[in-house]
Amino acid sequence: VPAAALTLEAAASRVPARRFSRSLIAAANALMRMKESSRAPGARILDDPWAGELADDHWLLSLIRFGRFVLPPLKRTIDELQTAHCVRHRSIDELVLAAVERDRFTQVVMVGAGYDMRAARFAERLRGARVIEVDLPEIGARKRALLGDHCPEQVAADLSSESLGRALERSSFDPSAPAVFVMEGLIHYLSPESLSSLFSDVARGPGARRAIFSFIRPDVFERASGPLKWLFGLVREIPRASFTRDQLRALCERHGLPAFASWQYAEQVATFAPIARGRRVGSTQDVARADGDGIK
Numbered sequence: 001v002p003a004a005a006l007t008l009e010a011a012a013s014r015v016p017a018r019r020f021s022r023s024l025i026a027a028a029n030a031l032m033r034m035k036e037s038s039r040a041p042g043a044r045i046l047d048d049p050w051a052g053e054l055a056d057d058h059w060l061l062s063l064i065r066f067g068r069f070v071l072p073p074l075k076r077t078i079d080e081l082q083t084a085h086c087v088r089h090r091s092i093d094e095l096v097l098a099a100v101e102r103d104r105f106t107q108v109v110m111v112g113a114g115y116d117m118r119a120a121r122f123a124e125r126l127r128g129a130r131v132i133e134v135d136l137p138e139i140g141a142r143k144r145a146l147l148g149d150h151c152p153e154q155v156a157a158d159l160s161s162e163s164l165g166r167a168l169e170r171s172s173f174d175p176s177a178p179a180v181f182v183m184e185g186l187i188h189y190l191s192p193e194s195l196s197s198l199f200s201d202v203a204r205g206p207g208a209r210r211a212i213f214s215f216i217r218p219d220v221f222e223r224a225s226g227p228l229k230w231l232f233g234l235v236r237e238i239p240r241a242s243f244t245r246d247q248l249r250a251l252c253e254r255h256g257l258p259a260f261a262s263w264q265y266a267e268q269v270a271t272f273a274p275i276a277r278g279r280r281v282g283s284t285q286d287v288a289r290a291d292g293d294g295i296k
Ligand SMILES: C[S@@+](CC[C@H](N)C(=O)[O-])C[C@H]1O[C@@H](n2cnc3c(N)ncnc32)[C@H](O)[C@@H]1O
Pocket: 022, 023, 025, 026, 029, 030, 111, 112, 113, 114, 115, 116, 134, 135, 136, 139, 157, 158, 159, 160, 161, 183, 184, 185, 186, 189
């Protein structure tokens, strides 16, 4: 058993697995994109006109939103999270657009899509690609009910009990065509077995394959601030695992995605989101890209 797998297993066993039907973190991400989109055009990291429609009125999110006005450490944590999330989201925007426009990938599969609106935000620039979203049934259903025609094709699947490959058989996904798989804010919620199965399905197929994903490093995991831990505990979506760059590089290589690159927060700002320079940030996720053999 590779050392990386042992470490992941140890990390995952710290927090019991939780099956949730409605991700409040996905909704909180939409709220942060909504708030960022309201900044002046020259100051915003990204623009997501649909994020406000998806804002969730769950009482816990309302408690946190209004609680920040009376608890300064909570406000600081939420502001920092907004910057970290939007820089990461913008970085992944740019990586997805480059995959389609420059590298000619014709399929984009958003795994754990949540309230990601890239298909609509970049409808024009992604028109050369088929976009498919995969998430738990309740997330897709809520998104469709609120935004109907703006949603791309959706596949309902719980990746803790079904493989991605099996789920995609219910969609128009074409295994023989080039495909990029986006997994933003997802992999730290999966068991080592589900993670391994996911990457094996991402890499499989006669068509070219690319993975774009975010991850939490162990040092970030360990250093998370008190208010941040409290927030994740409150919504009961505590990340189960953290990963070093080398562990993920090894995982990708093992599954046939050997060309690996990753960006820590400061590199994300410098490369993809210079507008965020100078903004204060706390815990962040790294962003990675891994290509199958033969992709330059
Ligand atoms: C933190 S949210 C990220 C959402 C979106 N990618 C973003 O960055 O805003 C994690 C997403 O993964 C989905 N997810 C978590 N566990 C899953 C599972 N076992 N099967 C399918 N989706 C899952 C959640 O429903 C949620 O939408």
